[in-house]
Amino acid sequence: MKGLKIIVLAKxxxxxxxxxxxxxxxxxxxxxxxxxxxxxxxxxxxLEQALRVKDQIPGATVSILTMGPGRAAxxxxxxxxxxxxxxxxxxxxxxxxxxxxxxSYALACAIKALGGADLIIxxxxxxxxxxxxxxxxxxxxxxxxxxxxxxxxxxxxxxSVKVRRRLDNGVExxxxxxxxxxxxxxxxxxxxxRNAYLLQKYKRAVTVTExxxxxxxxxxLYHDRPYLNxxxxxxxxxxxxxxxxxxxxxxTKVKKIENVVFQTKEAKILGPSxxxxxxxxxxxxxxxxxx
Amino acid sequence: MNNIFVYCESEQGVxxxxxxxxxxxxxxxxxxxxxxxxxxxxxxxxxxVEKQLFPFGVDVVHIAEGDALEPxxxxxxxxxxxxxxxxxxxxxxxxxxxxxxxxxxxxVSSALHSGLTADCTSLEIGDxxxxxxxxxxxxLLYQIRPAFGGNIIATIINPDCRxxxxxxxxxxxxxxxxxxxxxxxxxxxxxxxxxxxQDLVVKVLERHTEKSKVNIxxxxxxxxxxxxxxxREGFQQLFELASVIGAEVGASRAAVDAGFAxxxxxxxxxxxxxxxxxxIACGISGQVQHTAGMQExxxxxxxxxxxxxxxxxxxxxVILGDVSDVVAKMIxxxxxxxx
Ligand SMILES: Cc1cc2nc3c(=O)[nH]c(=O)nc-3n(C[C@H](O)[C@H](O)[C@H](O)COP(=O)(O)OP(=O)(O)OC[C@H]3O[C@@H](n4cnc5c(N)ncnc54)[C@H](O)[C@@H]3O)c2cc1C
Numbered sequence: 001m002k003g004l005k006i007i008v009l010a011k012x013x014x015x016x017x018x019x020x021x022x023x024x025x026x027x028x029x030x031x032x033x034x035x036x037x038x039x040x041x042x043x044x045x046x047l048e049q050a051l052r053v054k055d056q057i058p059g060a061t062v063s064i065l066t067m068g069p070g071r072a073a074x075x076x077x078x079x080x081x082x083x084x085x086x087x088x089x090x091x092x093x094x095x096x097x098x099x100x101x102x103x104s105y106a107l108a109c110a111i112k113a114l115g116g117a118d119l120i121i122x123x124x125x126x127x128x129x130x131x132x133x134x135x136x137x138x139x140x141x142x143x144x145x146x147x148x149x150x151x152x153x154x155x156x157x158x159x160s161v162k163v164r165r166r167l168d169n170g171v172e173x174x175x176x177x178x179x180x181x182x183x184x185x186x187x188x189x190x191x192x193x194r195n196a197y198l199l200q201k202y203k204r205a206v207t208v209t210e211x212x213x214x215x216x217x218x219x220x221l222y223h224d225r226p227y228l229n230x231x232x233x234x235x236x237x238x239x240x241x242x243x244x245x246x247x248x249x250x251x252t253k254v255k256k257i258e259n260v261v262f263q264t265k266e267a268k269i270l271g272p273s274x275x276x277x278x279x280x281x282x283x284x285x286x287x288x289x290x291x
Numbered sequence: 292m293n294n295i296f297v298y299c300e301s302e303q304g305v306x307x308x309x310x311x312x313x314x315x316x317x318x319x320x321x322x323x324x325x326x327x328x329x330x331x332x333x334x335x336x337x338x339x340v341e342k343q344l345f346p347f348g349v350d351v352v353h354i355a356e357g358d359a360l361e362p363x364x365x366x367x368x369x370x371x372x373x374x375x376x377x378x379x380x381x382x383x384x385x386x387x388x389x390x391x392x393x394x395x396x397x398x399v400s401s402a403l404h405s406g407l408t409a410d411c412t413s414l415e416i417g418d419x420x421x422x423x424x425x426x427x428x429x430x431l432l433y434q435i436r437p438a439f440g441g442n443i444i445a446t447i448i449n450p451d452c453r454x455x456x457x458x459x460x461x462x463x464x465x466x467x468x469x470x471x472x473x474x475x476x477x478x479x480x481x482x483x484x485x486x487x488x489q490d491l492v493v494k495v496l497e498r499h500t501e502k503s504k505v506n507i508x509x510x511x512x513x514x515x516x517x518x519x520x521x522x523r524e525g526f527q528q529l530f531e532l533a534s535v536i537g538a539e540v541g542a543s544r545a546a547v548d549a550g551f552a553x554x555x556x557x558x559x560x561x562x563x564x565x566x567x568x569x570x571i572a573c574g575i576s577g578q579v580q581h582t583a584g585m586q587e588x589x590x591x592x593x594x595x596x597x598x599x600x601x602x603x604x605x606x607x608x609v610i611l612g613d614v615s616d617v618v619a620k621m622i623x624x625x626x627x628x629x630x
Contacts, residue, residue: 104401131409133397136365140401145492146365148394162496168390170500172362176493251406251452255419255433258444267593267603272612278624280592280608288412288435288444289569289590290512290536291629 003059004158004178006050007111009122009138010043010064010079012072039075042123044191046184050121051083051192053156061085063114067095067106073207076230080202081194086227088114089207092234097247100129104137106245109238111142119161120181124149135183145176148183207232258288292379294327294351295320296454298372298386298395299344302361304336306343309387309461316414316464317385318348323416324430326382327351331375333368334361341477348469355480359491362498363391366490369398374485376403381454383432385414388458400456406449407456408434412463419448426450432457437511437568463537465629505539505555511568512538515558515585518545519574519595520614526551528618529573535622541565541585543575559584574614577602594618 014035047064054060064079066072067090076087090110098106111117120139125132132148139146147163154173155162162175166185204218207230211222222228235245243249270276284290295317299310314330321328327350332340334356341352355371368391376384376399384399386392388410400407413435419428432455434447449455507513514533516526526540533540542552544559558565560580570588575581577593577600585591586605593606594617603609610617 099406100397101401101404101406104397131397132393133400133407133409136394136397137401140369140398146394146398147493148365149390166390167498167500170498172498173496174364174493175496251404251449252408252434252447253450254445255448256446258446267606267609269598269603269609269611272610272617272620274620274624277610277617277620278628280610281621281624282628284569285625285628288437290625291413 003061004053004057004119004156005115005117006053006060006062006119006121007114007117008043008047008050008062008064008079008084009107009120009135010047010066010075011040011123011126012037012066012068012075013040013126013128014038015127037071037074039078040123040126040128042125042127042184042186043075044123045186045188046121046123046182047079047082047084048189048191049150049153049182049184050119053119053153054083056156057158063088063117065090065107065110065114067091067098067103067110070207070209073210073230077202077205078194080205081199082192083195083198086231087205088231088233090233090238094235094242094245097250098245099250099252100131100133101137101251102245102247102249104134104141105249106238106240107134108138108141109240110233111138113233113238116142116179118158118178118180119156120144120179122181122183124183124185132183135181139181142179142181144179144181146181146183147174147176149185150182151185151188153182202228204228205230293382293453294329294379295324295383295385296329296331296376296379296381297349298384298392299330299332300363300387300389300391301332301334301337301340304334304338304340306332306340307387307389307461308466309389309392309459311343311347312461312464312466313385313387313459314344314347314349315467315469316459317383318469320383320414320416320432321348321350324382329353329379329381331355331372333371334363341475345473345475346468346471347466348473350475351478352475353478353480355482355485357482357486359486360482362495363394364491364493364495365394365398366493367486368395369402370487370490371480371482371485372399373402375480376454384454384456386456386458388460392458396456396458403452403454405452405454405456406447407458408436408447409458411436411457411459412444414457414459419450421450431455505553507539507541507556507558507565508563510539510565512536512571513541513558513565513567513569513585513588514538514571514573515541515543515575516546516552516573516614517543517575517581518549518551519576520546520551521574523551525615528615532571532618532622532625536625538569538571543581546575572602572606573618575602576600577605 064087300307329351415433541558
């Protein structure tokens with residue numbers, strides 16, 4: 001019997017959860033460089049569900065697919081340390097400026113190029129955008145059914161899954177046939193920690209680009225241990241239409257960015273007059289703090 | 292053609308509040324654009340559902356009724372919207388940023404190759420000039436939303452693709468009857484022409500829903516009261532302000548201990564920690580055990596009659612005055628100035 005093939009979609013994101021006042025520049029903009037790049041939290045929840053399926057179904061494999069710059073290979077290594085079998089880094093200048101739709105098109109093409117999957121599992125949303133769009137958009141592009149906001153894969157066979165998912169005001173259990181795309185909610189089980197053995201095994205896992213940048217000390221290693229090669233894919237590897245990628249393939253454009261936070265070094269002191277309070281409400285409305 | 296469409300969620304024939312809020316907003320946009328407002332309702336027990344929608348200014352209600360359409364599953368609702376939008380070519384399509392809307396919206400936008408902006412906090416109509424190609428786009432939907440952990444506000448547009456799609460959370464827009472006597476037209480959708488048996492592959496086996504509990508942790512705005520609020524009745528006024536501006540109510544431990552507010556609202560070292568966009572501290576002195584739970588708020592407004600209250604040191608605005616007087620004025624002037 002052929003094993004179940006699982007692809008986990010993951011993203012490297014700036015850690016926006018702890019943007020305190022110190023991560024803000026004097027002009028009120030976010031200092032992105034000051035934020036560490038991390039494995040998107042809900043993608044880790046997704047990885048855990050994938051690994052649990054792999055634990056249950058003999059021969060199942062878990063691959064991580066991420067789209068991003070070269071350094072996003074870090075999260076693939078992180079995934080390998082926690083139990084994934086291999087990883088693919090989708091990276092190309094042509095992807096720059098992608099909105100969720102162009103991103104999902106690229107990911108869908110990559111999944112097809114990898115021969116498809118029985119289960120595609122991803123986090124509900126990424127903390128740098130909070131859109132929750134990429135998962136369903138990939139499913140649509142691949143013509144697959146989807147189960148979003150999943151909390152737990154309750155049962156899985158090589159033919160179907162049963163999943164408990166979160167609703168706005170409760171939970172429900174749904175069942176569907178494979179292939180299927182599942183997005184996993186942050187309320188699902190946390191991801192298992194790195195495994196000491198896997199950490200040893202995969203610590204030198206790199207992409208071709210990383211290998212070229214590093215010293216040549218271990219060159220034979222990559223020949224003898226093919227699992228240490230993180231596969232890099234570009235536009236030419238995924239049979240995608242250029243006009244549907246990156247900025248040209250993105251229907252949404254950012255017209256304007258405004259900062260919400262404006263630093264007042266000292267508090268502004270107001271008396272309780274009608275005029276003062278009306279002025280404050282107008283100010284809060286016009287800078288979108290309210291409304 | 293080229294009207295505004297709102298996807299309306301319904302349960303057992305009752306249209307969700309978030310959908311009525313969207314209809315209210317969409318009616319205003321439709322007036323500005325001089326086009327019609329159309330609603331789509333998909334589910335069961337929909338006979339007469341249009342009566343819930345017409346007062347909100349809906350001109351056309353599309354109804355798709357069938358047992359397989361409720362409870363919601365992704366594919367049949369997607370199939371109906373995608374085909375309907377292909378036929379009707381809306382310029383704008385809105386839905387709630389609920390579990391359903393955030394499941395459905397991206398599917399539809401992916402199928403139609405149209406842009407979608409999630410969790411908008413404001414929607415406006417405006418023009419856009421593309422300098423490079425020297426093109427002016429008239430009457431686009433400005434989709435305004437916080438981004439990057441809530442620290443910036445982005446205005447997103449979809450110049451070329453239609454429909455321009457957006458989702459909005461419950462409570463962000465106001466629900467207001469447009470006219471009790473407004474009447475529109477009903478169009479029944481022949482479900483069998485839109486939904487195929489393959490669309491029914493995902494089955495809901497079991498469902499448990501409950502009333503939502505207090506959720507101050509995720510609220511972007513918190514109106515918080517301390518001992519200085521004086522009484523449980525005083526807190527009622529904070530609830531009123533909160534409901535008007537779309538906030539949750541929090542409390543200091545002194546207020547909880549005095550019985551003014553319930554324990555699940557306590558903020559601080561021994562309560563919950565919050566990081567809202569705006570924290571309005573009403574009659575709270577600002578002891579460190581309290582500020583530990585709220586000092587990372589993006590903006591803090593303190594309402595206190597003591598200029599020396601410690602909380603004033605971490606506040607962005609201090610209103611020196613009596614809580615009940617100031618809060619009453621906030622409610623009044625928010626209502627007056629918000630559209
Ligand atoms: C171990 C420990 C844990 C604690 N954990 C918490 C915690 O989790 N959360 C918490 O909040 N506290 C906690 N506390 C208690 C904390 O130390 C303070 O006692 C408490 O926060 C004070 O609450 P308050 O500001 O509402 O009351 P007060 O300190 O009594 O302040 C009332 C304020 O209201 C103002 N005021 C009065 N009347 C008016 C009016 N009419 N109009 C305007 N302003 C008015 C006053 O000027 C004053 O500033 C903890 C304490 C300990 C020791």
